[in-house]
Amino acid sequence: MDINTKQLRKNAFRVTKNRGMTALRIRVPGGNLEVKYFDVIKKVAENFGNGRVHITTRQGFEVPGIPMEKIPEVNRMIAPILDGIETAVGVEIPDLNSGYPAAGTRNVSACIGNSVCPFANLNSGEVALKIEKLIYPNDYHVKIAVTGCPNDCIKAHMQDIGIIGMALPVYDSYRCIGCGACVKNCRRVATGALSISNYKVKRDHRRCIGCGECILKCPTSAWTREDKYYRLVIMGRTGKKNPRIAQTFLEWVAEEAVMKVIANMYQYIDNHIDRSLPKEHVGYIVDRTGYPVFRQEVLLGVDLGQLGRVAESINFGGYFYERTNIFG
Amino acid sequence: MSNPYSSFKASILSVKPQTDIDYTFRLATDLKVSSGQFVEVSIPRVGEAPISVSDFGEGWIEMTIRRAGKLTDVIHEMIQGKHLYIRGPYGNGFPMDKFKGKNLIIAAGGTGLAPVKSIISSFNQGITGIKDLTLLAGFKTPADVLFRDEISKWHENIQIEITVDNDDTGNWPGGTGLITGLIEQMDIANLEQTEVIIVGPPVMIKFSYLEFIKKGIRKENVWVSFERKMCCGIGKCGHCKIDGTYVCLEGPVFNYAKAEQLVD
Amino acid sequence: MGFEFTMDSFNKVLEDISKNFIFYAPRRIPGKGAFSDTDVVVYQEVEGFGQIELDEKSRFSPKEVINPITQTLFYFNENGYTEPETNNKGIIIFCRPCDANSFKRLDEIFLNNGPFKDSYYESLRRKVKIFVIECVQGFENCFCVSMGTNRFDDYDAFIRVAEDRITCDVKDNLLPAFVKHGISAEMRPDFISENAVKVAIPDQVNKTIFTHEMWREYSERCIACGRCTVVCPTCTCFTMQDIFYEDNHKCGERRRVWASCMIDGFTEVAGGHDFRPDKGMRMRFKAMHKIYDFRKRFGYNMCVGCGRCDDVCPEYISFSNCINKVSALSREVNG
Numbered sequence: 001m002d003i004n005t006k007q008l009r010k011n012a013f014r015v016t017k018n019r020g021m022t023a024l025r026i027r028v029p030g031g032n033l034e035v036k037y038f039d040v041i042k043k044v045a046e047n048f049g050n051g052r053v054h055i056t057t058r059q060g061f062e063v064p065g066i067p068m069e070k071i072p073e074v075n076r077m078i079a080p081i082l083d084g085i086e087t088a089v090g091v092e093i094p095d096l097n098s099g100y101p102a103a104g105t106r107n108v109s110a111c112i113g114n115s116v117c118p119f120a121n122l123n124s125g126e127v128a129l130k131i132e133k134l135i136y137p138n139d140y141h142v143k144i145a146v147t148g149c150p151n152d153c154i155k156a157h158m159q160d161i162g163i164i165g166m167a168l169p170v171y172d173s174y175r176c177i178g179c180g181a182c183v184k185n186c187r188r189v190a191t192g193a194l195s196i197s198n199y200k201v202k203r204d205h206r207r208c209i210g211c212g213e214c215i216l217k218c219p220t221s222a223w224t225r226e227d228k229y230y231r232l233v234i235m236g237r238t239g240k241k242n243p244r245i246a247q248t249f250l251e252w253v254a255e256e257a258v259m260k261v262i263a264n265m266y267q268y269i270d271n272h273i274d275r276s277l278p279k280e281h282v283g284y285i286v287d288r289t290g291y292p293v294f295r296q297e298v299l300l301g302v303d304l305g306q307l308g309r310v311a312e313s314i315n316f317g318g319y320f321y322e323r324t325n326i327f328g
Numbered sequence: 329m330s331n332p333y334s335s336f337k338a339s340i341l342s343v344k345p346q347t348d349i350d351y352t353f354r355l356a357t358d359l360k361v362s363s364g365q366f367v368e369v370s371i372p373r374v375g376e377a378p379i380s381v382s383d384f385g386e387g388w389i390e391m392t393i394r395r396a397g398k399l400t401d402v403i404h405e406m407i408q409g410k411h412l413y414i415r416g417p418y419g420n421g422f423p424m425d426k427f428k429g430k431n432l433i434i435a436a437g438g439t440g441l442a443p444v445k446s447i448i449s450s451f452n453q454g455i456t457g458i459k460d461l462t463l464l465a466g467f468k469t470p471a472d473v474l475f476r477d478e479i480s481k482w483h484e485n486i487q488i489e490i491t492v493d494n495d496d497t498g499n500w501p502g503g504t505g506l507i508t509g510l511i512e513q514m515d516i517a518n519l520e521q522t523e524v525i526i527v528g529p530p531v532m533i534k535f536s537y538l539e540f541i542k543k544g545i546r547k548e549n550v551w552v553s554f555e556r557k558m559c560c561g562i563g564k565c566g567h568c569k570i571d572g573t574y575v576c577l578e579g580p581v582f583n584y585a586k587a588e589q590l591v592d
Numbered sequence: 593m594g595f596e597f598t599m600d601s602f603n604k605v606l607e608d609i610s611k612n613f614i615f616y617a618p619r620r621i622p623g624k625g626a627f628s629d630t631d632v633v634v635y636q637e638v639e640g641f642g643q644i645e646l647d648e649k650s651r652f653s654p655k656e657v658i659n660p661i662t663q664t665l666f667y668f669n670e671n672g673y674t675e676p677e678t679n680n681k682g683i684i685i686f687c688r689p690c691d692a693n694s695f696k697r698l699d700e701i702f703l704n705n706g707p708f709k710d711s712y713y714e715s716l717r718r719k720v721k722i723f724v725i726e727c728v729q730g731f732e733n734c735f736c737v738s739m740g741t742n743r744f745d746d747y748d749a750f751i752r753v754a755e756d757r758i759t760c761d762v763k764d765n766l767l768p769a770f771v772k773h774g775i776s777a778e779m780r781p782d783f784i785s786e787n788a789v790k791v792a793i794p795d796q797v798n799k800t801i802f803t804h805e806m807w808r809e810y811s812e813r814c815i816a817c818g819r820c821t822v823v824c825p826t827c828t829c830f831t832m833q834d835i836f837y838e839d840n841h842k843c844g845e846r847r848r849v850w851a852s853c854m855i856d857g858f859t860e861v862a863g864g865h866d867f868r869p870d871k872g873m874r875m876r877f878k879a880m881h882k883i884y885d886f887r888k889r890f891g892y893n894m895c896v897g898c899g900r901c902d903d904v905c906p907e908y909i910s911f912s913n914c915i916n917k918v919s920a921l922s923r924e925v926n927g
Contacts, residue, residue, distance in 0.1 A: 114628045121628045148628075167628060174662045177850045178833070179818055198835040199849070216626050219819040220661060220850070221634070221652070224624045331675065332708035333665050333846075372668035373836040373844035377862065396862035530865075557861050559832040559848070563706030566829030567851065567858060570867075571802070571877075572885025577706045591802045592859065592867040592877075 003068055010139065012100035013071060016064070023049075023064040024074055025103065026081060029089070029132035030110040030125030030146070031059030037081050048074050058143070059109040075099030090133040102137030104279070110146040111154040120148025121212050122165030122228060127255070131163075134259055140269045141279050143237075144262070150190075150211045150231070157245040158236045160282045161265065163258055166210025166229040166251065168307070173200045175222035182214035182223060189213060210252070229307065230258045235283040235316060242287075244318020249295075252307035264298040271297065332562050335370055335413035341388060342408055346474045349395040350439065351404055354388050355412060361389055363446040364421030364553055364581040368561045370413045371406075375399035378558040380443035380580070381417060392442040392474060418561040419580050422447060422525065422551060428457035430523045433516070435464045435507055435536045437528025441474050443553050443580075444527055449478070452485055459521075462487045462514075466507030466532070469493070470500045507532065511539035519543075524550045526584075537584060550584035593767065594779030597758040601773045603640045608769040609684070610639070613721070616657045617686035618650035619643055635685075644686055646753060649731040653825030653900060654687045658716040659698060659850075665712060665832075666846045673846075678715050686723045686751070689783060690736040690896040692744040694825035695720065700890045701828045721748040721764065727784050733899030735912050736784065738791035741896040743783045750781040791912045792919040793893060797884045800925055802876060806917055811872030813907050818852035820901035820911065821878065826894045829853060853878055875914065883915055 005015050013022040026041060041061055045051055050065030066074060079096045086093050094101055108131045111117065113124030124146040131144055146163040147154040156162025178199040186194040193207035194214060201222075203214075210231070215223040229252045236246025250257065265282065272285050272293075286294045291314045304310065338355040345351050359367070361384045369391065370376035377399050383390040395404045403412065422444070432451075434444050451461045463482070467473050469492050482488060489510045491503040503510070507528075516522055524545055526536045533552050540550060556575045559565035568575035570590040582590070597605065606615065619636040623629070633650040635657055666673040685691075695717070702713035724747040727736075736742040748764040761779045762770045821827040831851040836844035851858060854874050859867040868874055886894035901911040 118627050123629065165628075174660075177661065177818075177822065177852070178831075179852070179855045181817060198838070199833045212628070217817070218626070219817050219822045219852075221624065221626065221632055224626075224632075225628060226623075228628070331711045333711075337672075370834070370846075372666070372673060372846065373834050373841075375834040376832050376846070394863070400862065530867075555861060556867065557859055559830065559851075562708045562710075564702060564708075564710050564828070565831065565848075565851070566701075566853065567831070569877075569881070571880060572888050574706070589799065591799075592873065 001068065008068070008071070010101075010103055011071070011075070011098075012103040013066075013068075014062075018065075020068050021064075022066050022068045022071065023054075023062050024066060024078070025056070025100075025107075026061040026063070026078065027085065027100070027107040027132075027136075028060050029085065029108045029136075030128030031112075032110070032125040032128075034084070037084065040078060040081050044074055044077055047077070056107075058107040058145075060107045071099070086132070086136070089129045091136050093137075100137070102139050104139035105135050105137075105142045105144070108132050108135070108144045108146065109154055111148050113146075113148045117148060118216065119151060119212070120165060121167040121210070121225070122146070122148045124148045124154070124165065127163065127165075130255075130259065131262060134262060135266065138266060140266060140273070141281050142265070142269070150209050156236075157233055158238065159233075159246060160235055160237070161262060162233040162236060162246045164231040164233065166231055167212035167215060167225040168210060168227055168229055168252070169203065169208070169212065169214050169223045170226045171201060171203065172222050172224070175220045176200050176218075177220055177222075179219060181217040181219065185213055185217045228255065229253065230255065232258060232261060234314075235286055237281065237283045237318075239281070239283075240321065241284075242316075242318050242320050244316050247311065247314045247316055249311050249314070250304070251309050252305070254303075254305050254308075257302050257304060257308060260302045261298045264300055264302070265294075268294060268297040333415070333560070335368065335376075335415040337411045338414050340406055340408050340410050340412065343406065346392060346476070347472050350392055350472075350474055351395075352382065352390055352392045353403070353406070353412070354390045355414065356387060357389055357414065358387060359384075359389055359414070359417055361417045361446075362421035363424060363450070364443050365417040365419050366443075366561070366580060367391070367414045367416030367418065368558075369393075369399075369403070371399060371402055372413065374402045376413075376559070378418070378561055378576070380553070381446065382442040383446040383449050390445075392439070392445070394439050416561060419576055420578065422553075422581050424456060427523050429459055430521050431460040431462070431518060432458045432523050432525065433462045433464065433514075433540075434525045434527070435466075435511060435540075436526075437466050437507055437532035437536075438468065438472065439474070440526075440528030440532070440553070441465055444525055445475060445478070447525070448482060448486065452482060460487075461485075463489070464507055464510045464514075465490045466510070466528070467492050470495060470497050506535075508535050508539045511536060511543070514543065516543050516545070519545060522549060525552070526550060527553045547584040547588065552582055552584055552587050554580045554582060554587070554590075556580075593762055593770070594777045595760045595762060595770045595774030596777035596779075597760070597774045599641060599756055599758065602758045602760075603642070604773040605769045606640060608772065609766055613682040613684045615639070615684050615686065616654060617644040618646075618648075618654075620645040620648070635687075638686075641758065644725075646725065649734075649898070649900070649903065651900070651904065652823055653694065653898065654685050654691050655694060655698060655825050655827075657683060657685055658695070658720060659702075659713060659828065662847055662849050663712060664845050664847045668836075668844045668846070670842050682719045682721060683716070684721045684723055684748075686725055688727050688898075689724055689744040690727075690734070690739075690741045690898040691825050692722050692724050692747060693741040693896045694898075695722070697826040697886070697890075697894050697896070698828055700886070704890070721766070723747065723749040723751055724781070726750065726752045726782060728782075730784050730787050731899070733789060733902040733910075733912070734784075734787045734897060735789040735791045735899060736897040737787050738789075738793070738912075739893055739895055739897035742785070742787075745781075747781075750779070752779070752782075787897075789899065789912050791897065791915050793883050793915065794919045794922040796926060797880065797918065797922055798925045801918060801921055802880070804921060806921060807870075807872035807876045809872070810875035810909065810914075811870050813909055814854065814871040814875055815907055816854050816856055816871050816874070817906065818855040819904040819906065820909075821852040821854055822850060823900040823904050824882075825896060825898055825900070826882070827852070829858075853881075875909075879911065879914055879918065882911075883918070 110124035114120035233246035
């Protein structure tokens with residue numbers, strides 16, 4: 001058997017422990033899927049795989065047990081998925097019958113968002129689809145996720161780029177009856193950014209994380225939301241060297257700024273990636289170039305708006321397996 | 329259209345500390361007040377609160393005010409010659425007509441003595457028509473006793489029993505224990521001709537009432553005064569309402585037959 | 593008298609009378625709902641009929657037009673106080689029959705309860721004219737028919753919207769503007785005669801119901817947020833607040849702000865004693881006011897059956913269901 005594993009991987013298949021057997025990875029950007037595609041996935045699993053799927057942490061499906069020689073047939077079978085999910089959002093797929101054109105940049109995952117969740121400040125799935133259009137297909141190894149609020153149910157803090165929805169609470173003191181629900185709740189579940197003075201509420205913008213809890217708790221709509229804002233956390237990861245949660249890079253920026261930063265980041269990767277390696281995670285590139293270089297390059301042409309703020313420095317922290325000795 | 333929330337300035341004629349936290353303020357005013365009524369007292373920019381009138385006379389009223397919050401903290405800083413704003417008087421006071429020719433027993437717990445002080449004062453002046461007055465008063469400690477100076481004078485005409493829950497001084501000349509103990513020891517001669525006023529914290533009212541009932545007093549002869557949160561004093565703000573009863577309009581003095589029907 | 597209008601000609605009527613009146617009506621405010629990407633419908637000033645939201649019940653009631661959420665009573669300076677100036681323009685409120693009926697209930701508390709009239713309320717109230725918008729189907733949770741508030745005859749104008757035509761019955765001295773822009777037409781107001789939700793009101797509420805264990809359910813379920821009371825068109829309670837200006841402590845104001853019997857602190861006196869800490873007892877207190885003790889005082893029920901309390905409760909507590917439970921229980925208790 002003569003298989004180009006590099007091409008196989010790029011085609012969203014995997015080299016598995018069973019010689020000659022592969023597994024297909026199906027992208028579900030935003031984690032939101034019309035159920036009609038289950039029929040396609042089912043058919044692939046039953047006709048070519050072992051009749052099972054694995055649901056991935058990134059909200060995709062992995063169909064295992066496929067003989068490598070069946071790849072062309074599988075690719076033809078999944079054409080409706082590529083068409084319905086990828087081309088539908090504007091992703092350019094060179095040939096719908098040849099399967100996924102790239103697998104480096106992983107599925108863009110998202111929390112359930114404001115179509116269901118009352119806490120979400122975003123339609124996270126829609127934002128994920130916009131990002132999918134922006135970054136796919138791409139070979140660089142990047143993980144992106146979108147979450148509707150700082151609860152971060154999608155674990156944006158474990159991504160290279162984590163996008164967190166923020167609401168800017170605006171306060172109409174006339175409508176406030178001083179019940180204190182927002183103040184108590186902010187102290188209890190968030191950052192204690194609110195206080196009462198002269199029976200009305202004051203918000204400390206520097207402490208506010210835009211979670212929108214005050215808006216949800218307000219009985220009189222004295223708190224309402226104005227525009228959508230985003231926090232961007234970067235370079236969170238697992239891995240065998242230095243697992244760490246992502247750190248805040250930007251906050252209170254608009255969607256356009258987020259998209260521009262992501263686009264710029266691919267250029268940054270292109271500028272700095274170590275091409276002698278089989279692949280290099282963007283996080284390790286930032287480790288090499290340092291945060292200031294990353295910051296400068298990804299902010300090129302980015303409008304931070306009136307409220308936008310950029311982290312002056314970042315200490316990513318995390319821990320290093322080889323330096324950690326807790327066992328004596 | 330007159331504004332029922334307008335207050336008028338009343339100058340402070342004197343300030344007399346009763347305890348560390350209870351001061352009596354005498355204000356110059358021509359308000360016509362009856363015993364048990366209250367006024368809304370305010371300091372602009374600080375707040376307004378209902379305060380019972382503890383005594384009154386020609387051209388003055390007195391209020392004995394406990395330091396218990398933002399407004400009363402500031403009032404306690406006021407000195408003679410300064411002003412407070414007042415409006416009122418509001419509410420129904422004690423049915424003084426009903427007490428004429430009767431024996432009146434007053435059971436007062438702590439600051440509950442304030443709203444009935446004027447009854448005792450006027451009895452002493454012989455202007456109430458009340459036949460005989462007995463005062464039972466309970467305080468937490470000797471330091472909490474209100475109207476000491478007056479009490480020493482009242483002794484001449486009135487039977488007074490004062491008890492403290494806890495004698496932390498060791499030289500308290502009166503009794504110790506709860507006010508219910510004093511009621512228990514009472515020998516009420518003429519039940520039909522006796523009226524009872526109970527004023528104080530809710531729990532004290534409840535248990536004192538039960539003691540009086542044991543003595544054979546009828547609930548129709550028991551009168552209580554309710555303290556509730558109030559923001560207007562005139563039946564609008566809703567805070568003092570208990571079921572369908574507005575304490576500011578129909579109270580604060582209630583006959584017990586009515587009071588026992590009120591479920592907060 | 594009856595008139596018919598197109599949208600345009602009706603707006604001309606409004607334009608004519610806008611010299612003397614401000615219009616308040618339910619208005620959809622995009623993006624201002626509590627949840628993201630949702631709207632809220634509130635009573636606000638409108639200029640034309642097209643701005644009025646007709647398809648959704650307003651979250652908040654029109655009471656805030658004449659009973660402002662925050663209302664300054666006095667401005668203070670070093671020398672004394674002044675009252676805020678009022679403007680002379682009349683107020684026209686576009687509302688449904690239930691809400692139109694709510695004003696009478698507000699009147700009872702602010703003008704007829706106790707010996708004093710509330711002058712602040714009165715000065716706004718006397719300027720109000722009511723334009724009733726016909727209800728054809730009502731909305732979810734409405735039970736106006738049970739409360740007898742489906743009808744309102746004391747309107748200044750009654751408005752029916754069908755397709756793109758507006759027909760009106762007008763009773764008032766605003767007639768010239770209607771005559772000028774409308775065509776004479778037959779118009780007889782119709783009122784809803786049935787709601788999906790029906791509520792039985794107990795005649796007598798026995799005292800045992802006040803302390804009945806049925807309220808315990810609400811002690812557990814209610815979170816004391818007060819939404820049911822702030823959206824209620826008939827809740828009137830308020831709290832006084834004195835403040836000083838932060839940049840000039842010698843000046844300040846006394847204002848009143850809506851209060852809620854469901855929210856902590858409503859019955860708490862200085863020193864900390866709270867007379868009604870239990871949420872079930874608060875529910876009982878509110879419910880009895882709406883369907884019992886107000887009636888004992890003024891002869892009819894306070895609740896107008898708009899169902900907003902049920903619309904907004906985050907814990908899905910239904911007031912109408914609660915009243916039905918009280919009724920069933922009183923039948924049981926009274927035999």
